[in-house]
Amino acid sequence: MAKSKSQPADNTHEPLAKLLKILSSPWTMLLLHRLHMEGPKRFGELKRRLGAISTKTLTERLRMLEAEGWVHRHYEPTVPPQVTYTLAERVLELDPLMVELDRIAERWYGRG
Amino acid sequence: MAKSKSQPADNTHEPLAKLLKILSSPWTMLLLHRLHMEGPKRFGELKRRLGAISTKTLTERLRMLEAEGWVHRHYEPTVPPQVTYTLAERVLELDPLMVELDRIAERWYGRG
DNA sequence: CAGCATCCAAGGTGATACTG
DNA sequence: CAGTATCACCTTGGATGCTG
Numbered sequence: 001m002a003k004s005k006s007q008p009a010d011n012t013h014e015p016l017a018k019l020l021k022i023l024s025s026p027w028t029m030l031l032l033h034r035l036h037m038e039g040p041k042r043f044g045e046l047k048r049r050l051g052a053i054s055t056k057t058l059t060e061r062l063r064m065l066e067a068e069g070w071v072h073r074h075y076e077p078t079v080p081p082q083v084t085y086t087l088a089e090r091v092l093e094l095d096p097l098m099v100e101l102d103r104i105a106e107r108w109y110g111r112g
Numbered sequence: 113m114a115k116s117k118s119q120p121a122d123n124t125h126e127p128l129a130k131l132l133k134i135l136s137s138p139w140t141m142l143l144l145h146r147l148h149m150e151g152p153k154r155f156g157e158l159k160r161r162l163g164a165i166s167t168k169t170l171t172e173r174l175r176m177l178e179a180e181g182w183v184h185r186h187y188e189p190t191v192p193p194q195v196t197y198t199l200a201e202r203v204l205e206l207d208p209l210m211v212e213l214d215r216i217a218e219r220w221y222g223r224g
Numbered sequence: 225c226a227g228c229a230t231c232c233a234a235g236g237t238g239a240t241a242c243t244g
Numbered sequence: 245c246a247g248t249a250t251c252a253c254c255t256t257g258g259a260t261g262c263t264g
Contacts, residue, residue: 015221016214017142024136026236030129043246054238059247080245081244093216100209102128108202109127138257155226166258171227192225193264228263236255243248 022068027053027061036098040086139165139173148210152198
């Protein structure tokens with residue numbers, strides 16, 4: 001649509017690049033997808049559901065998403081401690097995206 | 113749509129993971145976005161528009177997308193040669209996704 | 225112009241061990 | 245349970261130089 005002319009264009013500063021940088025870091029989408037589809041989850045459960053992810057990576061992603069304001073971390077100082085992660089309200093805007101992704105994934109790679 | 117049950121679940125084999133693996137490799141989304149918004153493009157123009165990408169990476173991405181059937185490569189043996197890349201028809205299904213991404217990027221990171 | 229071949233640095237990841 | 249701290253590795257991307 002936009003028919004801007006020929007610019008050197010460093011995408012790095014554009015909103016889309018910023019968003020994609022977050023979304024495209026490994027595991028992030030699958031992580032968000034889980035929380036989106038299945039609701040709030042504790043660390044261990046999340047890790048189990050994601051399969052091959054390491055605790056380190058999962059922690060990093062969660063910390064990043066927390067810093068970005070995409071997820072909330074709720075710490076319950078019981079014994080043993082319980083930490084629950086919830087999607088921030090704003091992230092619900094990603095819903096159409098998730099649904100679209102699911103649909104396309106199914107159509108393109110679903111059966112064979 | 114959820115697979116239900118409590119499985120160790122190695123997402124690696126699922127359609128969504130497959131799709132995300134492609135989409136989340138660096139530059140891929142921005143690349144597709146360009147082709148989507150501005151139509152068929154030649155290698156050099158594409159490179160210039162993407163900014164900081166290297167020829168190596170751009171080539172790799174294009175080759176990958178070609179192998180996946182996402183883009184078509186048209187070689188014109190003129191002097192100098194012209195190679196034009198076009199989105200495959202199926203990739204047009206990504207349209208809603210692209211639009212959504214743009215909207216969200218603008219809303220979340222558009223103004224500061 | 226549109227790549228390809230190398231080399232190399234950087235960062236990300238996983239495995240492992242340990243703590244509150 | 246929910247992490248943190250290390251370490252070693254290994255892929256990945258960028259820079260450079262060359263070709264048809």
